[in-house]
Amino acid sequence: MASLPYATKRLCEETRSHLPTAEAAFHLNRSEQTLRLWACKENGPLRPARIHKRLAWAVADLRHLLGA
Template identity: 70%
Template structure:
């Protein structure tokens, strides 16, 4: 099995906030007001933050 397939495609709000050094409420605010550098997807009514978007933001590819 390909090791990349074992990695998650999305993170929970808590894990994404930790990766971005932000509070979870900040990410929830971004989702609610659509004013942040990232946009989550919703899975069964819950926010899911794409790992690829987080990685791009951390590398400076997104503003």
């Protein structure tokens, strides 16, 4: 995975309600394309919100999935 162009907070310190795909993929240790496939096929463990035609992943769902 390419290095991130931004500093990523630990998920337990995150104050935003939703994260963009790149940051969610980082926390899940998956590729961005995997998350996009989950959204497209609606068969993954998470369902994203769509905000202005972009995917946004709920921090609460990420924490729940990771057991954090």
